[in-house]
Amino acid sequence: MAQAGSAGVCTMPAAFLGLGRHEPRWTLALDSAESELERARHAADEHRLVEAARRGSQAAFEKLYRLHCGRVHGLCLRMTAQRETAEDCTQEAFVQAWRNLARFETRSSFGTWLHRIAVNTVLAHKRRRAESLGAEGSAEDEAAETLEDGGVPDLAMQGDLEAAIASLPPGARHVLVLAGIYGYSHEEVSAMLGIAVGTCKAQLHRARHLLGTRLQLGEENT
């Protein structure tokens, strides 16, 4: 006979019914269905807001801003590693989005479209800055840029990991942020950044290696 559980109850029926040790499976399935429903509701709400904004409703656009500003700002902050620049880029990205809403294809995700605009805004900002400094963006310059470009990463970036990401060279940082944190594929990241897929993979490898080294050094120093 099977060994009974510690409470003296045979585990077979529970296992047969698909009940887990901590959480019954049907509860999990229900949760999953509810979250799917929630996602669908959210998508429908967003679609309505986008349509209203496309008709010129600033109120609807403000709601879209409220929904997405955290993620867009997070992306800009991690890509630029500068709070003020990130705020400027976030602001500019939403203004660009408003101006181009009429051309947004509603079949695709509004959030992804917004992210592409934000990435373009960050890259344009970086390019303008490089032009104003008369600097060429070689890999070596890029590696040094983090220290030159504003010095120590912004203090608003809390935590060792965030600080380590902020200290990466821009090229490696951009790829790590998009692929490692925001979950874009290499193909998507390469399209966003205008680089080859191979370069994207190499930059991610470089970023992970640098990050690993810096975090390990940090641990050793503590």
Place this chain on the structure above:
Amino acid sequence: MTRHDWFDQGERLDQALATLPRDVPPARDLWSGIEAQLEPAAAGTALATRRNPWAWQLAAAVVLVAASSLITASLVRRDAAPRVAQAPAVPAPASVDAQALPAAFGPSHRLSPEYENAHRQLTAMLQERIGRMPASARGKLEDNLAQLRRAADAINQALAEEPGDPLLEELLLSTYQEELAVLAAANQLTAAGGPGPQPDSSRIQL
């Protein structure tokens, strides 16, 4: 570090990255700054015509701009001053300015007043002088300008879908610059008593 350590560290790194919040709200509310820049008509304009894949438009634009440059170069070389001087004066066709480039750099930027002035001045001068050109050269010039304008239009549409795309922005700038160069070359070609004072298109700040 052994390979095992590396994988272990890599896995821990991925886990740590996955725990980072994707949303990081700005320290201050940016909406007021955004709202101040929202033009009421911008998003409310009629929905854009459905797009073709912009890559095709971009490729077409590149070809058109390159072709335009070649045609202009050959036009300027072949139709030298003597032929222009001998050409009978005919009224300038209105088509030269009929589809003048909108002075916009992408959907959300304005070109510099200097560019707009130069463009206006060169177009007006060409309208006066184009009648002196042989009909075949005039036809080519008009085709050439029309191609450039279509290219700029296509790039503008692509920019609307990919706002801030650096490649498209550069291409659009070079197209505008190219149009100015064509206008300037055509004006020089048609100048009765040699090239008069006209804007130096190579020094116009877009």
